[in-house]
Structure formats: structure tokens, C-alpha cells
Amino acid sequence: MSSTVVSSVYVVCSDAAGIAGNIFAFVLFLSSIPTFRRIIRNESTEMFSGMPYIYALLNCLICLWYGMPLVSPGIILVATVNSIGAIFQLIYISVFVVYAEKPMKLKMMGLLISVFATFASIVFVSMRFLDFPSRQLFVGYLSVASLISMFASPLIIIKLVIKTRSVEYMPFSLSLATFLMSLAFFVYGMFKHDAFIYQ
Numbered sequence: 001m002s003s004t005v006v007s008s009v010y011v012v013c014s015d016a017a018g019i020a021g022n023i024f025a026f027v028l029f030l031s032s033i034p035t036f037r038r039i040i041r042n043e044s045t046e047m048f049s050g051m052p053y054i055y056a057l058l059n060c061l062i063c064l065w066y067g068m069p070l071v072s073p074g075i076i077l078v079a080t081v082n083s084i085g086a087i088f089q090l091i092y093i094s095v096f097v098v099y100a101e102k103p104m105k106l107k108m109m110g111l112l113i114s115v116f117a118t119f120a121s122i123v124f125v126s127m128r129f130l131d132f133p134s135r136q137l138f139v140g141y142l143s144v145a146s147l148i149s150m151f152a153s154p155l156i157i158i159k160l161v162i163k164t165r166s167v168e169y170m171p172f173s174l175s176l177a178t179f180l181m182s183l184a185f186f187v188y189g190m191f192k193h194d195a196f197i198y199q
Contacts, residue, residue: 010191013191014188014191014192015077017184017185017187017188017191018075018077018078018184018185018188019077020184020187020188021077021081021181021184021185021188022077022080022081022084023184024177024180024181024184025081025084025085025177025181026081026084027177027180027181028174028177028178028181029084029085029088029089030088031174031177032053032088032092032174035048036092036095036096039095039096039099040095040099043099044099045096045099045100045101045104047164048096050093050096050097050100050104050108050111051111052150053089053092053093053096054093054108054111054112054115055146055149055150056085056089056150057086057089057090057093057112057115058115058118058119058146058149058150059082059085059143059146059147059149059150060082060083060085060086060089061082061086061115061119062119062122062139062142062143062146063078063082063143063146063147064078064079064082064083064085064086065119065122065123065126065139066078066079066136066139066140066142066143066196067079067080067082070127070135071126071135071136071139072136072139072140072194072196074192075192075194075197077188078185078197093108093112096108097109097112122139122142125138126138126139140195140196141196143196144196151178185197185198186198
């Protein structure tokens with residue numbers, strides 16, 4: 001009886017951490033809205049960079065694939081949050097492309113095509129050539145690499161913050177939501193015993 005209660009509490013805590021991660025991630029996705037309202041209002045991307053959104057889209061797609069039952073059963077909350085994230089990133093990139101100067105517009109469209117080609121290649125290779133355990137390792141390592149690149153992408157913005165001596169291009173809400181989301185998914189990964197989530 002007591003082991004059943006402990007098991008139930010464990011499942012509830014695990015789900016709670018995953019749901020918290022989803023909520024904080026949703027806040028993270030929403031935190032870019034003021035930036036894009038400004039871009040739409042001024043009809044210009046100004047000095048904003050579109051690269052963090054490209055990295056975020058690739059990361060969301062890879063982590064979405066990692067969370068699917070065909071790759072990693074039992075962690076569907078990873079797939080749900082990343083499917084929502086991918087939609088947000090696509091919307092942000094579309095707005096960025098509409099208001100960017102022509103050279104940046106072409107660059108962003110080229111990068112967007114590259115992201116989808118990379119993701120399609122990952123899905124194809126993992127399904128065609130890898131068995132289940134190898135598939136999980138392959139996509140897991142790629143998800144970690146994509147997370148590192150996504151979290152490193154704000155370094156571009158930090159350079160701009162230092163150059164302009166202003167934090168307007170790096171809102172505090174974005175940094176806070178990133179920290180809280182990372183913390184929640186660290187706990188979720190620990191509960192699920194999944195090193196690719198908690199790393």
C-alpha cells in the first residue's frame with residue numbers, strides 16, 4: 001500500500017514538473033511579443049537579430065521529435081511544449097521576414113529552408129537507419145546540441161547590449177522565463193531519469 005502511495009506521489013510530482021515546464025515555456029514564447037509589436041509598429045526589424053528565433057525553431061523541432069513516442073515514450077510533455085514553441089517561432093520568423101531589409105529577408109528565408117531540411121534529414125535518418133535505442137540516443141544528443149546552440153544564441157544580443165549600453169534588446173522577462181523553464185525541465189528530467197532532458 002505504501003509503495004503504491006509513493007509511486008502515485010512520484011507520478012504527480014513528475015507530471016507537475018512537466019506541466020510547470022510547459023507553462024514557463026509558454027511564458028517564454030510570449031515574452032517576444034513586445035519585440036514583434038515594436039517591429040510591426042515601426043515597420044522595421046531595427047537592430048534586432050532573427051538568429052535566436054531560427055535556433056529556437058530548430059531546437060523546438062528536434063526536441064518535439066525527441067518527445068514523440070516513436071523516439072522516447074513517456075515524455076509527451078516535451079513534445080507538447082515544443083510543438084507550441086515551433087508554431088510561435090514560425091510566426092516570429094514570418095513577421096521578421098516581412099519587415100526585414102531585402103538582404104536579411106533572403107538570409108532568413110534561406111536559414112528557414114535549412115532548418116526544415118535539417119529536421120527532415122534527422123527524422124529520415126532516425127527512422128530509416130536506427131533501431132529504437134539508437135534512435136533515442138541519436139535524437140537525444142542532437143537535442144542537447146540544439147539546446148546549447150539555442151541558449152548560446154543570446155550571446156549575439158549580449159554583444160548588442162554591450163555595444164548600445166542598453167538592455168532594451170534583451171528583456172528581463174525573457175531571461176527569467178528561460179531560467180524558470182530550464183529549472184522545471186531539469187526537475188522533470190530527474191523524475192523521468194532522462195539525462196537528455198535534465199542536462
